[in-house]
Amino acid sequence: MSDASALYLGLISGTSADGIDAALVRFENDTPQLVDALTHPWPEALRSHILAIAQDEARLDLDAYGRLDVAIGRCFADAAAQLLARNEGIRSAVRAIGSHGQTLRHRPSGEHPFTLQVGDPSVIAERCGIDVVADFRRADVAAGGQGAPLLPAVHAMLLAHTHHTRVVLNLGGIANITVLGADGSVVGFDTGPANGLMDAWCLRHLGVPFDANGSFAASGLVDETLLASLLTDPYFALPPPKSTGREHFHLAWLDTHSRLVALPPADVQATLLELSARSVADAISRHAADAIEVIACGGGVHNGVLMRRLRELLAPCALASTAEHGIDPDYLEATAFAWLARQRLLGLPGNLPAVTGARGPRVLGAIYPAPP
Template identity: 75%
Template sequence: MSDAASLYLGLISGTSADGIDAALVSFEHDRPRLLAARTHPWPDALRARILAVAQGETALDLDAFGQLDVALGHGFADAALALLRESGTPAAAVRAIGSHGQTVRHRPFGEFPFTLQLGDPTTIAERCGIDVVADFRRADLAAGGQGAPLLPAVHAMLLAHPGHARVVLNLGGIANITVLGADGSVIGFDTGPANGLLDAWHLRHRGEAFDRDGAFAASGKIDDALLEALLADPYFALAPPKSTGREYFHLDWLAAHPRVGALAPADVQATLLEFTVRSVAEAIERHAPAAGDVLACGGGVHNRALMRRLGERLAPRTVSSTAAFGIDPDFLEASAFAWLARQRLLGLPGNLPAVTGARGPRLLGAIHPAPR
């Protein structure tokens, strides 16, 4: 099968761990086109384990670590096989699966930077009968980069507008921006929390995985003292390239601020929503002052209170979903990992050194062949 006729499948479970996004993608002139997609939920008990490990609440011994890695691999395989069934796509039509896995640690700073994604790719290859490309971030880290974000190359391919500066805003558990310059330049970095703290606080106090439409946040009042304390975290003063994750911005980090215990839960939620808005907006104002519009993707686009406040704070810029440009905001990230798998098989780099800070372009990902 020629590559031009091949399909690719992308898999990712983001920092919110709210499910596995699976995207079936074809390519036209090297640009990914989404054919079919689904979100495959994690079982509640497994999601709880993921979050406990990612937030440092649970330490794993080697046996537990290995078992979790394989259990997550089966979850990713289940998601891929379900998408193939629903779309009527035979495994033989898919050239490769690009599996990002589930990040449980991302430590890009320090003497020995590392990043760790679980979801055993050999299990996925065995069960699906499709070659799997995985472990996309470590080659960039080894080259001195942050290993993240990896989506800006795809953002630029799909959403850049020559002569026009704009921002692509990914609102996952962590928020990141891609700044597409009018001159064709591309930079990007993690701005801080998006949905991660909001979801975790809502789960603790309302028993549901996320704050639908931001209703809980809208019922509270912003506490200015807490907001300023959160924004004073040293991460926000760092210059890009930079990246972060749930292992840094988690509920214990939040609880370390004394004001939290004195406030009603709804007021904390309102403050956390404004915290996301302020940290995103200040990053855009500092690093993309010429941008005329902000195109949002990720789960946060469905939080109406969050999108409304972003629009108010970033005015006169327009804030809209990538759906307005024909790109599904829920599956852009999964599609990007299908693209990264294709890049690896074609022997082409997947990182942008101007974004990650790596010493140069690198092939990203390791290939795990399916049984023949």
Template identity: 75%
Template sequence: MTEQRRADDASALYIGLISGTSADGIDAALVRFEQDKPQLVHALTHAWPEALRRQILRVAQDEEKLDLDAYGRLDTAVGQTFAHAVHALLAQSGASASSVSAVGSHGQTIRHRPFGEHPFTLQIGNASVIAENTGIDVVADFRSADVAAGGQGAPLLPAVHAMLLHAPGQTRVVLNLGGIANITVLSANGQVFGFDTGPANGLMDAWCLRHRGEAFDRDGAFAASGRVNDALLATLLSDAYFALPPPKSTGREHFHLGWLDARLPSALASTADVQATLLELTARSIAEAIHTHANDAADVLLCGGGVHNPVLVRRLQALMHARDVRSTASYGVDPDHLEATAFAWLARQRLLGLPGNLPAVTGAKGYRVLGALYPAPRAED
């Protein structure tokens, strides 16, 4: 059955959707597969309505509590916006809904707690709403099966990183600079592992929004205008998360403005100094993680929104001067839509009945088929 579906799937298209920790937009990727490898056909980033984005961030940072009615409304509103992203992608690409086998929707993470007696991870964006409004089958809730199997449910990108960016006989790191930073280590011996290193853009974006009214620090100019506060940096780096061994994952529910506020000194001269310190926190924690867990890596390939922050990229290059640090674009892989491409791949894996996780990355008991299928209405319905 799987082989027949794979054959039927040869010319099919898939769509991957994700809004990351920073909630800076919904990345949508139209993908086809050649010899089982994903090939990006078209991609875009669909903007959130500003009021909805701000609510998502407040909820994710535990600044706003939701009762069940408010949760239901938010879940539906997010699903409707994801559906709008699909329509925009189809309109731009010229593809028809009928040519798409499935949409893989990561959703919007509002809580990630893959530990304790009752571990869970929660992504919203009602998949039934997406299926109903697009006429395309939707696969969603990709992380829960891995968490149920004792895993972190994250990161899920390393399998795709390995397919697209592995260099035989050479250890390479793929660094995703989203709201949270995560690394995939593609070892020279073929083994793959990875984990979340800590904050990337999330804290910087939140601080910039609070003090500049801007969603992100364009070109790193705010950080570049300040100076690193060494005492504050040491306090931030002392957080226990950085010393935890992998597998591990984290999110905005841990590294948020409340976390930062609790660690700020009572007298702080400059908000720009805090931004500079947050950038240094990102760069230092990443560099240390790579030094500890992938010291033989010859190069570090960057993807995610942080690729467009030249101040952060230069700082990473300086801290890892012995390694070649550059964008995945240098290897023909779009750095902005690699995550969305991965969720198109995960949707296809679900339809094929194949695993989507890597237990060596997440810590799950074994390989699991990820995601739940939400069929679109058929013509006869």
């Protein structure tokens, strides 16, 4: 089978662990095109366990880690199998599955930098009968990079403009921006929390996993004192390259702010939404002052209150969804990991050193063959 006729399948669960996104992708002139996609739900008990570990609220011994790695791998395999079943007859055309896995820790700085994604790729290969490419981030970290974000290369392929600067904004559990210069330059980094803190606060106080359309936040008032305190976190002032995750911006971090005890939960939610919007807008103002449009993807595009506040803060810079450019905002990340799998099989780099800070381009990922 030639690569020109091949399909690739991308899998990812983001920092919010709100489901496993699966994307079936074909390539036209090396550019990814989404064929079909779906979100496979986590078993609730497993999702709760993942979030507790990611937020440093639970510990794992080696046996528990091994069991979790396999359990997550099985769920990723189920997501791939569901998408394959919905597209009957195409399995033989799928060259490889690119599995990001579930991030449990991301600490790319310090004496021993590391990033940890779990979801046993051998389990996925065995269950799906398709080669799997996984472990995309560690080669970049080993080369002195952040290991993230990895999406900017795909953002540049799909959304760069030759006449003006654009920003692509990914609103996942963590927000990240890709600055696409009219001169072809690409810069990208994590700005801070997007949905992750809001989701966690919503779960704590309402017992639901996310704030549908921002209604909980809209029922409260922003507390400027709390907001100012949150914005003093040193991460926001760090220059790129930089990346972060739920192991930094989590409820225990939020709970260190004594102002919380005096506020209604809805006011805290409103303040967390403002934190996400303000930190994104500040980052764009500092690093993409000449941008005339911001194009958003990720789950946050469905939060109308967050999008409205971003439009206010970014004006006169326009804000739109990738949907307005023919790209499904919910599956751009999964599409990117299909692309990264293809890059690995072709022996081509997957990172952008200007984004991650790595010492140079690196071929990312390891191959886990399907059973014969």
